[in-house]
Amino acid sequence: MxxxxxxxxxxxxxxxxxxxxxxxxxxxxxxxxxxxxxxxxxTPEHIKAAAIEAINQGFTKYTPASGIVPLKEGICNKLLNDNGLKYNPRQIIVSNGAKHSLTNAFMAILNLGDEVIIPAPFWLSYPQMVKLADGVPVIVKTTKEQQYKVSVEQLKEALNDKTKAIVLNSPSNPTGMIYTRDELNEIANFAVENDLYVISDEIYEKLLYDDVEHISIASLNEKIYEKTIIINGVSKSYSMTGWRIGYTASSEEVAKLMNNIQSHSASNANSIAQKATIAAITGPQExxxxxxxxxxxxxxxxxxxxxxxxxxxxxxxxxxxxxxxxxxxxxxxxxxxxxxxxxxxxxxxxxxxxxxxxxxxxxxxxxxxxxxxxxxxxxxxxxxxxxxxxxxxxxx
Incomplete structure (x- = not known):
């Protein structure tokens, strides 16, 4: 069977x-x-050039499962400069795209029957990933009148003793809506009060219009920082979908578990793509x-x-x-x-x-x-x- x-x-x-x-x-x-x-x-020329240079230099072997140190340091600098977040390389896990990062995150925090609150509309893979990790997706529907963003009142209604985490996607796929600082503060306080993880998918953070601001929920205070697993990558912002590089930023405790999982499931992300990603996040942003x-x-x-x-x-x-x-x-x-x-x-x-x-x-x-x-x-x-x-x- x-x-x-x-x-x-x-x-x-x-x-x-x-x-x-x-x-x-x-x-x-x-x-x-x-x-x-x-x-x-x-994909921008300077990023492709970095990949070609990596190939010519023979950078085509295994790397550490969690990613090469220069890339992880580059990600730490990006998080500090763009989001006001301080991480060290041990807190960063580089994976085969943000889908892989999300799967690692759910596998690291969920036990059989743990529930994950997923505001709807949602990116269609979230519930499937939760189920793969033996969790239970709990869908909370939002309305056009609330700009398809979940309220704390709705989160409270969905909460029970099996709730383990909340998924947050801002900017959102499929709506394109962005949570404000006030909205994030309410969600952060709720998560901390109830000892919940927040899986914060920020893959679209650089694609913003009309002078709106992206705020990472992890940047609000030290308590929510410890409970947040940031998901990001270079697929959307740098037109690198096929390069398959995503990453997480989390507490060292969670990062260690994700590293262990990845070391057995996929080993390292593509070595050449890692070098290209350094060029993407540390190079010109025009x-x-x-x-x-x-x-x-x-x-x-x-x-x-x-x-x-x-x-x-x-x-x-x-x-x-x-x-x-x-x-x-x-x-x-x-x-x-x-x-x-x-x-x-x-x-x-x-x-x-x-x-x-x-x-x-x-x-x-x-x-x-x-x-x-x-x-x-x-x-x-x-x-x-x-x-x-x-x-x-x-x-x-």
């Missing part, structure tokens, strides 16, 4: 839809894909600024277009590169005899009829929302939105 735990794990619908769209493109169809969770920009400027243009265009369409509504994202769209007004509408009852229906019809790939958000906790990524060119965004608008106008 195969693993009953493995049978409870769902595949990633975002990767499935992206793969399906790419397959249709390979077959010659003009598919517009709004599913991308990665920037369409190339490449990030240029991406943010372009993402803001795309965000503004997409939001304005969607707001002008029938049946759709959204709030303007403050960070990341996604628009989270309420499609509930579409339910019961038909297209060529096909009824739209949920986001999955809409996604299937749009791909089949209009060659537009969107992400239905059932796996993000909302079957009445979709996610559109603006990590694709403005030209592609315009063409894809034209098709969606035309489709909406033909509904009965």
């Amino acid at each position: 195969l693993s009953s735990k493995a049978k409870t794990i769902k595949p990633s619908s975002t990767l499935f839809i992206t793969a399906k769209a790419n397959q249709l493109k390979a077959e010659g169809l003009d598919v517009i894909g709004f599913g991308a969770g990665e920037p369409d920009f190339d 490449c990030v600024d240029k991406m943010v400027v372009e993402f803001k243009k795309r965000r503004d265009y997409m939001f304005d277009r969607v707001e002008g369409m029938n049946y759709l509504s959204a709030i303007k994202p403050q960070g990341a590169f996604y628009l989270f769209i309420d499609i509930s007004e579409l339910f019961g509408k038909t297209f060529n005899g096909k009824v739209i009852n949920n986001a999955d229906d809409l996604a299937d019809i749009l791909l089949e009829e209009e060659c537009v790939a969107i992400i239905p958000c059932n796996d993000f906790g909302y079957d009445d929302h979709i996610r559109l990524s603006y990590a694709i060119s403005l030209e592609q965004i315009e063409k894809g939105l034209d098709r969606i608008e035309s489709f909406l106008n033909k509904l009965q």
